[in-house]
Amino acid sequence: METDDHDRQLVARIAKRDSAxxxxxxxxxxxxxxxxxxxxxxxxxxxxxxVSETFLKVWQKAGSFxxxxxxxxxxxxxARNQAISVLRKRTEAPIDDEKAAEQKDESDTQEIxxxxxxxxxxxxxxxxxxxxxxxxxxxxxxxxxxSIAEIAGILDIPENTVKTRMFHARKHLSEHFRRAGIDxxxx
Amino acid sequence: xxxxxxxxxPKNEAELLLPFYVNGTLGEKEQRLVEAWLSENAEAAxxxxxxxxxxxxxxxxxxxxxxPPRRVLDNLMAEIGAAPSGSGRVGLAxxxxxxxxxxxxxxxxxxxxxxxxxxxxxxxxSGQQAPAQYQTATSGPEAFSGPSAMVVFASDAGMDAxxxxxxxxxxxxxxxxxxxxxxxxxxxxxEDGKAALERLGKTEGLIQFxxxx
Numbered sequence: 001m002e003t004d005d006h007d008r009q010l011v012a013r014i015a016k017r018d019s020a021x022x023x024x025x026x027x028x029x030x031x032x033x034x035x036x037x038x039x040x041x042x043x044x045x046x047x048x049x050x051v052s053e054t055f056l057k058v059w060q061k062a063g064s065f066x067x068x069x070x071x072x073x074x075x076x077x078x079a080r081n082q083a084i085s086v087l088r089k090r091t092e093a094p095i096d097d098e099k100a101a102e103q104k105d106e107s108d109t110q111e112i113x114x115x116x117x118x119x120x121x122x123x124x125x126x127x128x129x130x131x132x133x134x135x136x137x138x139x140x141x142x143x144x145x146x147s148i149a150e151i152a153g154i155l156d157i158p159e160n161t162v163k164t165r166m167f168h169a170r171k172h173l174s175e176h177f178r179r180a181g182i183d184x185x186x187x
Numbered sequence: 188x189x190x191x192x193x194x195x196x197p198k199n200e201a202e203l204l205l206p207f208y209v210n211g212t213l214g215e216k217e218q219r220l221v222e223a224w225l226s227e228n229a230e231a232a233x234x235x236x237x238x239x240x241x242x243x244x245x246x247x248x249x250x251x252x253x254x255p256p257r258r259v260l261d262n263l264m265a266e267i268g269a270a271p272s273g274s275g276r277v278g279l280a281x282x283x284x285x286x287x288x289x290x291x292x293x294x295x296x297x298x299x300x301x302x303x304x305x306x307x308x309x310x311x312x313s314g315q316q317a318p319a320q321y322q323t324a325t326s327g328p329e330a331f332s333g334p335s336a337m338v339v340f341a342s343d344a345g346m347d348a349x350x351x352x353x354x355x356x357x358x359x360x361x362x363x364x365x366x367x368x369x370x371x372x373x374x375x376x377x378e379d380g381k382a383a384l385e386r387l388g389k390t391e392g393l394i395q396f397x398x399x400x
Binding site: 006143146173 | 195196197202203204206207210211212213233234237238241242244245246247248249251252253254255256259260262263264266267268269345347348350351354355
């Protein structure tokens with residue numbers, strides 16, 4: 001049975017107030033949702049709260065799931081909306097502003113330089129320097145394996161914007177790499 | 188919103204599509220577009236290698252972000268008024284599943300559910316640890332006092348189906364995989380626990396071999 005078929009069955013059971021189905025759906029998806037929220041917010045407590053709120057919403061709204069997207073995409077959309085709602089109370093900067101929240105490059109360049117022998121550590125540091133919008137799309141494409149159309153739905157942006165935003169995110173990532181002493185030959 | 192139109196956007200659509208080509212989500216037409224670009228452009232291989240590296244490093248970074256602590260699930264269940272889990276242990280399937288990115292889940296499921304030859308020698312629990320491909324329950328089989336069973340999952344059983352069934356029955360993988368893909372599945376120390384194991388053994392399409400211990 002395909003994963004999404006099984007997820008849909010779980011959602012149908014949840015709509016009938018089957019808590020074991022909610023538990024099963026939680027076990028299958030909570031970690032990826034948690035990591036997605038962390039890519040956006042970098043705050044473990046907030047991510048835990050968002051995961052909990054997301055599945056509470058699923059418990060409350062399972063009956064209204066229309067099945068037009070994969071269940072996993074639906075969950076990511078709920079989680080993102082929850083996270084945005086919380087973050088908006090904490091900051092005035094728009095969450096999906098690609099530029100606004102990017103960290104200053106000079107702040108921990110030395111830290112990156114120290115870590116540059118470990119490319120994974122450099123990647124981590126460089127991703128941390130991206131804006132939330134860029135971290136988010138990097139996570140959705142490279143970790144969550146979402147398609148252009150799915151990401152457009154989750155972020156509520158046009159498909160062309162998904163492609164250009166990903167391009168800009170990658171470009172900024174490479175620029176951070178170069179500042180950390182690793183020239184990837186692009187841009 | 189600040190999705191700027193920049194002059195440095197690539198003129199070739201294929202370059203914009205490359206990350207989605209690498210994550211395997213492009214449609215047939217777009218995939219052909221990228222493949223044509225890759226075969227015609229001398230620098231395309233370098234682009235592809237960079238994207239592939241980004242994907243690998245991003246996954247590694249994501250895997251390090253951990254998972255929500257158990258209390259989140261417990262609180263959620265309390266919130267909706269469901270009975271608490273009888274076992275505080277986190278099932279192996281849950282942990283394997285949670286550790287895998289979607290792309291790797293399929294390979295993980297294949298590894299977990301590998302087809303096994305039902306040779307009796309394989310199915311005798313020797314106590315010898317298989318290569319440590321996955322973690323097992325924290326307490327280990329020796330410390331486990333409840334009823335248990337040796338289980339080989341069907342080769343085509345999905346990870347999600349296994350995790351869901353174990354969760355439904357409140358069962359936990361306490362050891363494995365052992366040679367032959369054998370897992371030791373434990374239940375709460377009660378008649379209900381034994382019955383739950385027997386129900387697992389009769390689950391259609393999920394179990395290739397089952398034996399109470």
